[in-house]
Amino acid sequence: MNRNDPMIHRLRFGVAMDTVAVRTASTKPRRWMGMWVVLVISVFGMHKVLAQAPARSRERLALDHAKSGESTLNxxxxxxxxxxxxxxKIDLDGSTxxxxxxxxxxxxVLTKASELASGRLTCWLPSGKEVSARLLTSDDRNDVALLRVAxxxxxxxxxxAQPAKVGQWVVTPGVSELPQAVGIVSVPPRRILHPRALMGVQMDRKASMARVESVLDGMPAKEFGIRAGDVFLQLNGTALADSDDLIRTLREFREGESVTLRVKRGEEEFEKTIPLKTPKNDAGSQGLDRSERMNRMGSTPSNRSEGFELVIQHDSVLQNWQCGGPLVNLEGKVVGLNIARAGRVASYALPSSLLRPLLDRLKVQAKKADTNTTGSNLLPTSTLEPKRNPKSPRTF
Amino acid sequence: MPTRPPSRNDSYCSVQEPSADIRSSLSSVCRLRQDVDVVLSRLVRWMAIGWLIWLAIVLSPAVGREGADHKFGGSTATDNSLLLFREIPPATRKSVPQNLDDLRAIEHRIEALLPSILNSVVAVTIGASSGSGVIVSPDGYVLTAAHVSDRAGRDARFVLPDGRTLRGRTLGANHEIDAGLMKITEDGPWPHVTMAQVGDSRLGDWVLTMGHPGGFEPGRAPVVRLGRIIRLPSPMIQTDCTITAGDSGGPLFDLRGAVVGIHSRISDSPTANFHAPVEAFSRDWERLLKGERWGEETPPERPSIGARGKDHPDGCQLELVEPDSTAAKAGIRVGDIIHRINGQILEGSDSFRQRLRECRIGESIRIEIRRGDQSFQTSVVVAARKPRP
Structure with a gap:
């Protein structure tokens, strides 16, 4: 290769060229100065070029670089x-x-109770095995179930050791190497009420007492004989000041629960026990109001996404079936248990402060259920070889 | 003299690659040895110095930052000196985070920013519509979406994260880009943040979303979400910070704590969230201040049965039934009182409009009419109504 002499010159020339005709004669001090300028400018230049590169290279961020993209998950x-x-990963009759x-x-194993129904429960382990599982006990208040996995x-x-703070990363690990989802904590822990359960009356908000204005068709109040003009004096033994008081108090109840009302009709006073009902929106997503439609864009809320004593809200984009597992911080320590996908912008997790005492209670409850079963039920259903579950959904 | 015009590429290559070439030439050509040696050692020395200088330049903002933290003083909204942080941490500007350290850099910055920027995010109620907003000056200018504020001169109510409720007025609105301005009319100073300037944002920048999704919920602070800039203004900024109804008008922050966008709209994918660039406000600040309203607004079609009415003790008494409307076809006339829709009793004309808004276009609704001492039910199909200009 004969590029020694010319090469070196070219190098000098080339470098000097870029400083826009700094190079003139090749006297020593000048060359040194030239070198100075050259190096400073060229490293500077490179810094700029490098800095601009990502912005120039493409107009749209590749989606695998987005927050939930595969490269980011890496x-x-x-x-x-x-x-x-x-x-x-929990399967019910073969689907996750x-x-x-x-x-x-x-x-x-702890999981989300309302996703389990009667059927054959199996669990996919990180090793790729599928084994049988059995429901031991559950807590309806916070929708948590305890399983025994074989x-x-x-x-x-x-x-x-510390609860998750707003702004911290939270990771939803799955059985595979990449996490299922990542996000940050959005809201400090708070209570999520149950969906509104109603008896089916419209109250006279202007009256100074809890007076019924009208009774709705197809709802329990009508069925149990409440009429327009009735005045509610007490709810479960507690006096009601006015309609707002009644509405506030009812907010604490959920579908299926009953309230006992002391009713005044004319001169007559009597008690009625009325079960509460959540009106169903059976028109599908088309029947939802605009806000709820937007909330469902790009996500389907869990069947049970309301009614928890305490949740951490985070912005991880979870699929429904990705609830029930741990939510961990960057140290890999558990800060909660994903309990619901609540809409486009929100996933809920029960914080460990609520989980740990709850877990202790469940373990006690489970002890009885667990001790009287051994043997066949605990044998793995398939210890053959790791295989892909064809029905398991793929995360995007 | 050079035979080629200088090019940028040369400076790039000449510094990075030659040393290896020179070294290889050393062994083969002894004649040149001394010259080459001298040049090489100088080169290496100067390169080292050059890189040190470069490092110093790159690192100086990071080092200087520690001492340069500023508390918000009172001043104009676009003054960069008011920023909590002057620089976005370089570790967070990698094309993709590589490891836990990069992720922690993002996390640490968010935690440092949140306490001060969160306080500037407000819930907004104007008439029947509600949304979010962000305060950008100590005297209480509030940015929101044009589809929240609509036009100047309306009464607005703001709720700060600490629960205080404030009164205010709407100012101008640019419906083309969905940028609306408002002002708190009570005496400040108010917690506020800075607006970013044109060119501050880059593709892939990590950004924070705040607002009141689903509407204001007492006891719930503004909801914080994270994402990246997927598309720079074209004309909207697109991010994967998920937003939904109620977030409209809320701020998108960069990792310096400057507002870069205002939430506007979404489409199906969780990566399709659109924000009006904050430049839309700074560019037209004077027009917005004057209360101008411009730009074409293209809201979706509204559900309608082609009838309008006034409050009546029994519901809504119709004052107008458009000929050819679905209401007219169902035999509804002016003077009729709509008492119930789908079994629900109406309380005046507002609740009539509200019920209709909740209907879907094409749906058939059950309407109970009172006409004189008659009362009857009829079914009416909900039609689409083009938005009024």
Missing amino acids: AFQSVSRATRRSVV VALGMAIDDQGL SKELKAVSWA
Whole structure:
């Protein structure tokens, strides 16, 4: 290769050229100065060029670089790898309905209760095995169920010492290497009320007492003989000041629960016990109001997405079946259990402050259920070889 | 003299690649050895110095930042000196985060920003519509979406994150880009943030969304969400910060804490969230201040049965039934009182409009009419009505 002499010159020339005719003669001090300017400017230039490169290269951010994109999820891999051995994917009759969180090394798993129905429960382990599972007990108040999974290869999760703060990253690990979803905490812990349960009356808001203005068709109040003009004096033994008082009090009840009202009709006074009902929107998504339609854009809320004592709201884009598993921080420590997809902008997780005492109660309840079953029920249904579950949904 | 015109590429290559070439030439050509040696050592020395200078330049904002944290003082909205942080941390500007350190850099910055920027986010109620907004000056100018404020001179109510409720007025609105201005009319100073300037944002920048999705909920602070800029203004900014109804008018912040956009609209995908660029406000600030309203607004078709009425003790008494409307076809006339829709009793004309808004176009609704001492039911199909200009 004969590019020694010319090369060096070209190099000098080339470099000098770029500083816009700095180079003139080749006297030593000048060359040194030239070198100075050249280097400073060219490194500067490079800095600028490099800085501008990403903005210039394309108009639209590649979606795998977006927050939930695969390349971004890769950065979380060390977190999800460290925690995946504490996660199971739960199938009901062969289709995935939820994730679960291992709370000991013996196969006790916590999940979202309302996603389980009667049917054959199996769990996919991080190792790729599918094993049988059995429901031990559940807590309806916060929609949590405790399962016994027929495997000893799960590892108990480790709990975070500090609760998650707004703005912190939260990761939803799955059984695979990449996390299922990532996001940040959006709102400090708060209570989520149940959907409004009604008896089916319109109240006279102008009256100074809780007076019924009209009774709605097809709702319990009518069925139980409440009439327009009736005045409600007490609810479950507590005096009612006015209609607002009644409405506020009713907000604490949920569908299926009953309230006992003391009713005044003319001179007559009597008591009525009325079950409450949530009016169903059976028109499908078309029948929803605009706000609810927008809330469902790009996401379907869980069947049960309301009625929790305390939740952390985060912005991870979870699919329905990705609830029930752990929510961890960047250290891989559990800050909560994903309990519901609540709409386009929100996922809910029960915070560990609520989970841990709840878990202790469930374990006590489960003890009886657990001790009287051993043997056949606990055998894995398929320990053949790791296989892909054809029905399991794919995350995007 | 050079035979080619200088090009940018040269400076790029000449610094990065030659040393290896020079080294390889050293062994083969002894004649040149001394010259080359001297040049090489100088080159290496100067390169080292050059890189040190470069490093110093790159790192200086990061180092200087610690001392340069500013509390918000009172001043104009677009003054960069008011920014909580002058720079976006370089670790957060990688094309994609590589590891936990990069993720922590994002997290740390968010945690540092939140306490001060969150206080500037307000819930907005104007008439029957509600949305979000952000305060950008100590005397209380509030940015929102044009489809929230609509036009100048309307009464607005703001709720601060600490629960205080404030009165205000709407100012101008640019419906073309969906930018609306409002002002708190009570005496400040109010917690506020800075508006970013043209060119501050880059593709892929991490951004924070705040607002009141689903409407204001007492006891719930503004809801914080994170995402990246997927498309720079064209003319809207697109991000994957998920927003929904109620967020309209809320702010999109960069990681310096400056407002870069105002929430406007969404489409199906969680990565399709659109925000009016904040330049739309700074560019037309004077027009907005004057209360001008411009731009074509193309709201979706509204459900309608082609009838309008006034309050009546029994519901809504119709004053207008358009010929050829679905109401007219169902035999409804002027003077009729609509008492119930789908079994629900109406309380005046407002609740009539409200019920209709909740209907879907093409749906058939059950209407109970009172006409004189008669009372009867009829079914009316809800039609689409073109929005009024």
